Amino acid sequence: GTAAGSGEAELEENPFYGKYRHKIQELRRSSPDVFESRMEKRSEVKKQPVGHSKQGEFIRCMEEKARPIFFAEGLGSKTSKGGFTKDKTLDSILNVEMVKEKSAEEITQIWNQYFSAKDTVYAVIPADKFDLMWKRAQNCPSFLYALPRKEGYEFFVGQWSGTELHFTSLINVQTQGENAPSQLVLYHYPDLQKEKGIVLMTAEMDSKFLVVQDAQCLANQVQLFYATDCSETYALVETFNHRSNEFKYMSVIAELEQSGLGREPRPGQASDKS
DSSP states (O other), rough: HHHHHHHHHHHHHSSHHHHHHHHHHHHHHHHHHHHHHHHHHHHHHSOOOOOOOOOHHHHHHHHHHOOSSSTTTOOOOOBBBOOOOOOOGGGGGGHHHHHHOOHHHHHHHHHHHHHHHSSSSSEEEHHHHHHHHHHHHHOOOEEEEEEETEEEEEEEEEETTTTTTEEEEEEHHHHHHGGOOOOOEEOOOOOHHHHHEEEEEEEEEOOOTTOOHHHHHHHHHHHHHHHOOOOHHHHHHHHHHHGGGOOOOOOHHHHHHHHHOOOOTTSSSOOOOO
């Protein structure tokens, strides 16, 4: 009613109105009921004694909303079974439009800083390295990875599906076949590859089976096997995909131990290499 009407006139005299006019008008257009209820709340606030002014709070709230944020947190994403996001786009994580003006170095810094506070795996991959991995993934979409465990190694199958790389333990594959659930998914985003020369990567994992160090170890192995310059190392991937009868599990472990990604001899244990 009239209270809201007079409230609007008063709002327009407010020095902050100009600053947020666009936002206020947008709110009024997109959710008139929210706008009305806010206007009514304002007229209630007017009746309160001066000491309780909510004006400062209102301004703070508007400023926080207006502050440019690079990351689109809290957007409703579609999760599939196992808590993994279906069709996880870069837009659902990053405000892509906003980082377009940034340099590759700045974007790298923003990405790394944001994810360093989270319990997950992330990376910024140079475009040429990703191109090599991507070309090889088309030809060899799956590979067997080995994760160091207390009692030796646990094997995981990594399967590319578009730019997502899904991992599930070999035991799961053997027992559940096609229905084996993913335990780790690496998401690669080539959205900024042409413009900025970088591909962003992040991950989701099932924390019942893996901790971040495990996920990191698997992610490092993807680089080791798919982005290698060494043809003998990549030959293992080709063998696994095209001549699986010749593939030897132990060759993966040998490669890992040589690269330093394998099991570290525990303190007090003699190394086998001595």
